[in-house]
Amino acid sequence: MRESLLSVGSRRLVVLLVLLCLSLLPVTATSQEVPGAQTLIPSPPQLNASSWLLMDADTGEVLVEHDADESLPPASLTKLMTAYLVEHELNRGNLGLDDQVSVSENAWRTGGSRMFIQEGSTVPLQELLHGIIIASGNDASVAVAEHVAGSEAAFAELMNQQAERLGMENTHFVNSTGLPDPDHYASAHDLATLSRHIINDYPEHYAIYAEREFTYNDIAQSNRNSLLWRDSSYDGLKTGHTEAAGYCLVASAKRDGMRLISVVMGTDSEDARAQETQKLMSYGFRFFETLTLYDEGEELDAPRIWGGESDQLSVGVDQRIRMTIPRGSDDSLSASLSMPESIEAPVAQGDRIGTLEITLADETLKEVPLVALEDVDEGSLFKRLMDMVKRFIAGFFD
Structure with missing residues (x-):
């Protein structure tokens, strides 16, 4: 009888343990x-350009593209990397905006678009950065390249190292300006990737890209990105033009919390690059959204x-x-x-x-x-x- 009571008690204990464990699962x-x-999305617009791409700046998602990985002459879009390298070195503490940069004869003699710095003078790095981004100064770009790396050729090596680090697979630089060279090229996709890093990595410098005018030595020059005047949602980034490259534009705009980056390469005129960019942007903002x-x-x-x-x-x-x-x-x-x-x-x-x-x-x-x-x-x-x-x-x- 005693053994039977113990057996009953043990069974009750097991049942209680089972119920307890099940309640804890x-x-x-x-x-x-x-x-x-849901909404329907039409086909993306076809542009009168050699190559184009539209990217969400937050997510990196490519929304529209055409021959976006083709390597093409980038002209002054090159200066996006020149400026990014300066911002990178500023962030690391290797440069300061008040640094005085000596202007060499080589920098002074560089042709094309100019900031109009003078040989033998010294210019604050902050002024040169504005001259590169807003005035697209080739002279300013070479002066900065020599200040950072000792020579423009050495600076181009740094540009290529950064391009590799950022995953720019169809890009190669030989100078800091974008002056024509058969070994100097970039793709729309790579330039969008670079622009995304400019916006997200160093936002404290990004406001420069939205400035409409820059004055140095009493010479006022307007930003060549005409979209800064047409639509307040645009705040960057850079134009470019050579005979080989055509008219190019990397732009960014932000509406209702969504930021897009567009790259248009190889259009026929200044108006065309702006109009084709607006087509891309209108399509992206109308038919896509970014959700957190x-x-x-x-x-x-x-x-x-x-x-x-x-x-x-x-x-x-x-x-x-x-x-x-x-x-x-x-x-x-x-x-x-x-x-x-x-x-x-x-x-x-x-x-x-x-x-x-x-x-x-x-x-x-x-x-x-x-x-x-x-x-x-x-x-x-x-x-x-x-x-x-x-x-x-x-x-x-x-």
């Missing part, structure tokens, strides 16, 4: 959807973790997730979380836990690592033993 969300309404899906550090799930000091692990993304999608199609946007069935402690903040997959109408747009948003240390011996029992029981009932 987590429920994991695996998908998320955002309501919205998740903020950096946002928790997306809290799955069960075994053998840890706590029973749940905060999981999310360590970067802000922005997506470019057809305007009004967010009802077809969804996100799914993929994680292992079992997660064991210890886990350190930043450890990859799984994958966030973002899809639009069953097409995968982006895959992002899911990471631990916190540390979970290994639990005590008793805690680990209890978790072993809970896992065994949970597995028994699966």
Whole structure:
């Protein structure tokens, strides 16, 4: 009789433990959807140009392109890299805006568009940066190249190193100005990539690209980007022209929180490059939108973790997730979380836990690592033993 009572008591204890464990098992969300309404998108405009591209500056998504990876003469669009290198060195503390730059005879004699600096003079770097961006000064570009690297040829090596670092695969520089050379070329895609870095990497200098006029030595010169006068949403970036390159324009505009970058190469005139750019921009802003899906550090799930000091692990993304999608199609946007069935402690903040997959109408747009948003240390011996029992029981009932 005593043995029978003990047996009944043991069975009751097992049942209680099972019920307790089942109550602790987590429920994991695996998908998320955002309501919205779909819209139809027409074919992109065809431009009277050799090459063009439209890119979302936030996401890097290419919305429209035509021969965008073809290497072409970039003319003064080259100066985007010249200016970017200066901004890069300023950010590293190797240069200062008040640095006095000596003007060599070589810089003074450089032909083409000019800032009108004088041989033997010294000019503050800040003035030269404005002269490069606004007045498209070849003389200013050579003076800066010599100041930074000792010679223009050495500066071109730095330009190519930066181009490689930024993933500009169809670009090669031999000078700081864009004066014609058969070995000097760039693609629309590469120039858009560079422009995106100019905007996002060093925003403290970007305002220069929107300035309409620059005066040096009482000589006033207007920015050749006519869109700065036509539409207040435009705030950059650079024009270019040679006989070989035609009329080129890299532009950026921001409307309702969305920033686009356009590159148009090889048009027939100043008016044509502006008009073709406006076609691209109008299409992009009308038919696409940029959405912030998740903020950096946002928790997306809290799955069960075994053998840890706590029973749940905060999981999310360590970067802000922005997506470019057809305007009004967010009802077809969804996100799914993929994680292992079992997660064991210890886990350190930043450890990859799984994958966030973002899809639009069953097409995968982006895959992002899911990471631990916190540390979970290994639990005590008793805690680990209890978790072993809970896992065994949970597995028994699966």
